Amino acid sequence: MSTGLARLACARPTLSPFLNSDLHMRPDVSPSDAPILSLSKVTKTFPGVRALSEVSLDLYAGKVTALVGENGAGKSTVVKTLTGIYQPDGGEIRVDGAPVQFPAPQTAENAGVTAIHQETVLFDELSVAENIFLGHAPKGKFGLIDTRAMRKGAQEILDGLGAKIDPSATLKELGTANKHLVAISRALSVDARVVIMDEPTAALSHAEIDELYELVDGLKAQGKAILFISHKFDEIFRIADNYTVFRDGQMVGDGAIADVTEAELVKMMVGRDVSQIFPERDRNLGAEVLSVTGYDHPTEFADIGFTLKRGEILGFYGLVGAGRSEFMQALFGTTKPSAGSVRVNGAEASIRSPADAVSNGIVYVPEDRGNQGAIVDLPIFQNVTLPSLKQTSRKGFLKMAEEFKLAREYTERLDLRAASLDTHVGSLSGGNQQKVVIAKWLATEPKVIILDEPTKGIDIGSKAAVHEFMAELAAQGLAVIMVSSEIPEIVGMADRVIIMREGRIAAELSREDISPEVLVSHAAGVTEIHA
Amino acid sequence: MTKLIASREALLMLAIAVLLGIIAWRFPAFVVPSNLLSVFNDTSPLILLAIGQMIVILTKCIDLSVAANLALTGMVVSLINIAAPDLPVIFIVLIAIGFGTLLGMFNGILVWKLAIPPIVVTLGTMTIFRGVIFLLTEGKWVNSHEMSDSFKSIPRTDLLGLPILSWIAVVAVIVFTIVMTRTSLGRAFYAAGGNPHAATxxxxxxxxxxxxxxxxxxxxxxxxGYLWVSRFAVAYVDVAGGFELTVVAACVIGGVSIMGGIGTVFGALLGALFLGIIANALPVVNISPFSQMAISGGAIIIAVIVNAQANRTTGRIILKKAEHAA
Incomplete structure (x- = not known):
């Protein structure tokens, strides 16, 4: 921990709220001599998880540093640490060589560190100028907001970016790209010296991405230090000067982008050691149970087709936003595809609603089990029987005895411990709540179970339990679809993997061909494949 | 949680007992069985409406149009009675139920198919229904002498010592208790309101x-609506004006969570009785109607506080818990 002697909040008190003109004018002043901002041995732990482990990162004036790493490598944690949302447990943040602390987002902003987040945090009903200056609007008489100064300041910043946006327009009138420019203007309005861009191209079209590149080049010329977070290799090699690679919360490599190849980056990202242990299992694949052809959606995915056998675990890998969950939701009937057909056990199945999916033997355990899984105000047995009410009722009247029988059978199978099946789910522990959710789906005697990120956010011990359970399900003849962003999980569990990129199937690999490098290469769209 | 819900209703029963005790101390005649039965009879319309409202609130919605529906249906059957005085009352009852059902379906369709927020839908239909009464009657009243005797007599007819109005409330409590606890539809109401995502x-x-x-x-x-206009033998635009809020209040006092997913027919019954007793007893013990409003309001707030305390343990985040578990 630094001593916090140089609280940057007070260190630069005289700056105007607008773009600092001396920064504007200053050409590349010794850009790479000393870093503007550096992290040194920063550690951040959450209960059960070490998100960052003594990581170091240097950002230089006039340079773009790409931060690369798999999902869960700690990139977002770094952003939150740099912007005052998280406090590090150890290590130091230095600005211009002096140790600082960012106890709040405001202090980070005052020190000139701003972030443009993946999903832009803007207000649709406010004007462009109001969005840019929200929280630090210029004040006039009586402490009221000086609208004219605000509009003028917004115009200056927008002009500086070469954006043709009217500062008094309401934000919702703008397109995605222009909204992004507003978000960037907002970041610049606080006299930014360090600009963090967290996957800024995720929502942009190709033309818009080109404009963004020009913008980044412009910011470089103004001497700003840029931290550029992206999964896409073409972007990184196009825009970055330096790179830093994170893996599992550790800094595993950095250097100049000119001195590295795509293959070397991939290798650093995935590492060599798959430390987790996965259950051994016999693979007895049965008859084909599910066949999907030509699934299309107007915006989210296109031409998805695959087959699945009894006892098989099929992994779905891809970057966040590749369309995996969206496809699964369509397969389960919560959203409607524009085309495509499904066959279950060889027979055409029409799935228009989750009820259709369940009656066809397809169940979906969503990623957000807290929100989408259990009904906490209902007792255990009512949660378990909810998707199976057709079996436990006659002509709309419930057979309580059968409900209890079904609930008892499946909760016992999962070794769920509760005083009674009448216990309300809200009073159970988290682990037991998860068992209730899984028991609920098993009770429908499904043929296909879709597990969306089954181990996201849980610790290693619980992960192993989930993996063993998954192996058991497959051994019992269930076909399992496992949507996962975790490479070791895919490598360790899947019999086959489908890799999605930008809404399409990029590759389908069988067990022998699955390797971390290949997964990442296909998912990120690396042109040369390294097996 | 089962215990908490049980105790929540037990608490309300205790509150009702205390209330009756205080009234008995000031005015013993109030608590003789015959008077209590008449209070029950008087509260029956509120009990009926509270049961319907409870089901709506359970699904995370609200129905502000109940009183206007009641008034419009009451007026429609009154006009039918004038036009065809010899029509057997059983048909009047069926028409009332059928017409009310259609009005309810209209609300339901707007909420379901157009996904308009229920409070907006029913605020709109509430005004529309009242407006339609005015269009039908140009603001004129249908008075007692225009209604046939059989039309007026049904709610007052005694059966085994209780007026039919009371019996209808009793039957409704039993029927809907069965619907809510023993049918798939009843379970769906709880699931849809308790966690719409999980239910989907x-x-x-x-x-x-x-x-x-x-x-x-x-x-x-x-x-x-039929029971109301026949009992009071009058139908006009403002019948049961503002009564929808009393109905919602009965539900809230009865432990129905305004966030959906929690509530019982028994709770709605108790909430309605609580308000019914206050409305009937306070004038008797010389407490002004204004104090009565204050007491009802206080009861609502106390009920909400008690329920909020009871619900505090629910809604935990599974994953956060799981992180700590192992």
Missing amino acids: YAGINVGKTQFWAFTISGAIAGLT
């Missing part, structure tokens, strides 16, 4: 479930 994934159509809730609420409001 379990194959329950949340919008359709809400539609059925509004339909039931409308049917009950229609039936109550």
Whole structure:
């Protein structure tokens, strides 16, 4: 921990709220001599998880540093640490060589560190100028907001970016790209010296991405230090000067982008050691149970087709936003595809609603089990029987005895411990709540179970339990679809993997061909494949 | 939680007992059985409407149009009675239920198919229904002498010592207790309101479930509309004006969570009785109607506080818990 002697909040008190003109004018002043901002041995732990482990990162004036790493490598944690949302447990943040602390987002902003987040945090009903200056609007008489100064300041910043946006327009009138420019203007309005861009191209079209590149080049010329977070290799090699690679919360490599190849980056990202242990299992694949052809959606995915056998675990890998969950939701009937057909056990199945999916033997355990899984105000047995009410009722009247029988059978199978099946789910522990959710789906005697990120956010011990359970399900003849962003999980569990990129199937690999490098290469769209 | 819900209703029963005790101390005649039965009879319309409203609130909706539905249906059956005085009352009752059902379905369709927020839908239909009464009558009243005797007599007819009005409330409590605890539809109401996402994934159509809730609420409001105008032997635009808020209040006092997913028929019954006793007893013990409003309001707030305390343990985040578990 630094001593916090140089609280940057007070260190630069005289700056105007607008773009600092001396920064504007200053050409590349010794850009790479000393870093503007550096992290040194920063550690951040959450209960059960070490998100960052003594990581170091240097950002230089006039340079773009790409931060690369798999999902869960700690990139977002770094952003939150740099912007005052998280406090590090150890290590130091230095600005211009002096140790600082960012106890709040405001202090980070005052020190000139701003972030443009993946999903832009803007207000649709406010004007462009109001969005840019929200929280630090210029004040006039009586402490009221000086609208004219605000509009003028917004115009200056927008002009500086070469954006043709009217500062008094309401934000919702703008397109995605222009909204992004507003978000960037907002970041610049606080006299930014360090600009963090967290996957800024995720929502942009190709033309818009080109404009963004020009913008980044412009910011470089103004001497700003840029931290550029992206999964896409073409972007990184196009825009970055330096790179830093994170893996599992550790800094595993950095250097100049000119001195590295795509293959070397991939290798650093995935590492060599798959430390987790996965259950051994016999693979007895049965008859084909599910066949999907030509699934299309107007915006989210296109031409998805695959087959699945009894006892098989099929992994779905891809970057966040590749369309995996969206496809699964369509397969389960919560959203409607524009085309495509499904066959279950060889027979055409029409799935228009989750009820259709369940009656066809397809169940979906969503990623957000807290929100989408259990009904906490209902007792255990009512949660378990909810998707199976057709079996436990006659002509709309419930057979309580059968409900209890079904609930008892499946909760016992999962070794769920509760005083009674009448216990309300809200009073159970988290682990037991998860068992209730899984028991609920098993009770429908499904043929296909879709597990969306089954181990996201849980610790290693619980992960192993989930993996063993998954192996058991497959051994019992269930076909399992496992949507996962975790490479070791895919490598360790899947019999086959489908890799999605930008809404399409990029590759389908069988067990022998699955390797971390290949997964990442296909998912990120690396042109040369390294097996 | 079962214990908490049980104790929540036990608490309300205790509150009612205390209330009766205080009244008995000031005015013993109030608590003789015959008077209590008449209070029950007087509260029956509120009990009926509260049951319908409870089901709607359970699904995370609200029906502000119940009183207007009651008034419009009451007026429609009154006009039918004038036009065809010899029509047997059983048909009048069926028409009232059917017409109320249609009005409820109209609310339900708007909520289900157009996904308009229920408070907006029913605020609109509430005004429309009252407006239609005015269009039908140009603001004129239908008075006692225009209604046939059989039309007026049904709610007052005694059966085994209780007026039919009271019997209808009793039957409704029994029927809807069975519906809510012993049928798939009843379970769907709880699931759709308790966690709409989970209900959707379990194959329950949340919008359709809400539609059925509004339909039931409308049917009950229609039936109550006939009972109301025949009992008071008058129908006009402002019948039961503002009564929808009393109905919502009865539900809230009865432990129905305004966030959906929690509530019982028994709770709605107790909430209605609590308000019914206050409304009947306070004038007797010389407490002004204004104090009565204050007492009802206080009861609502106390009920909400008690329920909020009871619900505090629920809604935990599974994953956060799981992180700590192992």
